[in-house]
Amino acid sequence: MKKWLLLLVTVCAAFSLAACGTSSSSDKKTLVMGTSADYPPFESKDGDNIVGFDVDLAKALAKKTGHELEVQDMDFNGLVTALKTNKVDIVLSGMTPTPPRKKQVDFSNVYYTAHNMIVTKKSSGIKSLDDLKGKTVGVQLGSIQEEKAKELTSKYDLKVENRNRISDLTEEIKAGRFDAAIIEDIVAEKYLNKNKELTAFNLPKDPGDQAGSAIAFKKGSDLMEKFNKALKEMEKSGELDKLKEKWFSGETQK
Known part of the structure; x- marks a missing residue:
């Protein structure tokens, strides 16, 4: 009798665990x-x-x-x-x-x-994509801005560097290790407000750009x-x- 009772408890526990394991995210x-x-x-x-x-x-x-x-x-x-x-x-x-x-x-x-902007130092003299030729441009790792920079590399001979955080990009620009960075416009504006030595201009939007x-x-x-x-x-x-x-x-x- 005890063996049958133990078996019943074990089976019930197994069904209970299975139910927990199959619960959906919405639960x-x-x-x-x-x-x-x-x-x-x-x-x-x-x-x-x-x-x-x-x-x-x-x-x-x-x-x-x-x-x-x-x-x-x-x-x-x-x-x-x-x-x-x-x-x-x-x-x-x-x-x-x-x-x-x-x-x-x-x-x-x-x-x-949203759209993208090129962020750079006010003293850099960079005002267009043509001014970026041969320059080092920072992007956030894994972002669509990283993909965009790679697209621009063949035409503008960019050296693309990535970082984990947007704040890292602006610090690298201020330290002179990056000439510019590609950052989403609404986000770029917040960093520009906090870093008065930085400026930015809109990156021309291609019809095929993902947004x-x-x-x-x-x-x-x-x-x-x-x-x-x-x-x-x-x-x-x-x-x-x-x-x-x-x-x-x-x-x-x-």
């Missing part, structure tokens, strides 16, 4: 968001807190889909891997849904579209459909526009 009460907190106004550090447009957007979407949110800071280049290895549930980090990334993870609808930020999910995640629905609700209600006004107007950013 989790707290979702972990991965981001690279060096990208104001999308995400940046404010003391021990991570703040920004992406953080506020993620919190709003999490609330609408019945979740709480935990935000983790990591290097941009490691975000997709973190998603694929279940270290995070979602990624919001100004990430563009490029074809190579789409092969690895799923993306929501695009929630913001837009979207939320990344693990392949096959049932969260994507729910987040897309909530995102559409925010667009229709004007909530998304209010967040853009808050973070992109320049009035609330340090």
Whole structure:
């Protein structure tokens, strides 16, 4: 009798563990968001807190889909891997849904579209792409700006260097190790406000340029459909526009 009872308990425990192992991401009460907190106004550090447009957007979407949110800071280049290895549930980090990334993870609808700028020292004399010929240009590792720099290399003979953080790029320019860097416009403006010796100009946009930020999910995640629905609700209600006004107007950013 004891043997049969032990067997029954073991079988029940096995079924319980199996049920836990197959629970979907949407069943989790707290979702972990991965981001690279060096990208104001999308995400940046404010003391021990991570703040920004992406953080506020993620919190709003999490609330609408019945979740709480935990935000983790990591290097941009490691975000997709973190998603694929279940270290995070979602990624919001100004990430563009490029074809190579789409092969690895799923993306929501695009929630913001921006352009690129060339950031350099005011004293550099660099005012156009032609002035960059033979120069050293910095980009964030794993970003679409890195891909863009490589595209420009053949025509302008650029020497492309990458770094993990946007702040590293601006410091390298100030130290004279980089002549310039390619940075997304809204982000570049925040760094220009803090570094008066820097200036920037718009990088001419090609029709084939990839653009837009979207939320990344693990392949096959049932969260994507729910987040897309909530995102559409925010667009229709004007909530998304209010967040853009808050973070992109320049009035609330340090």
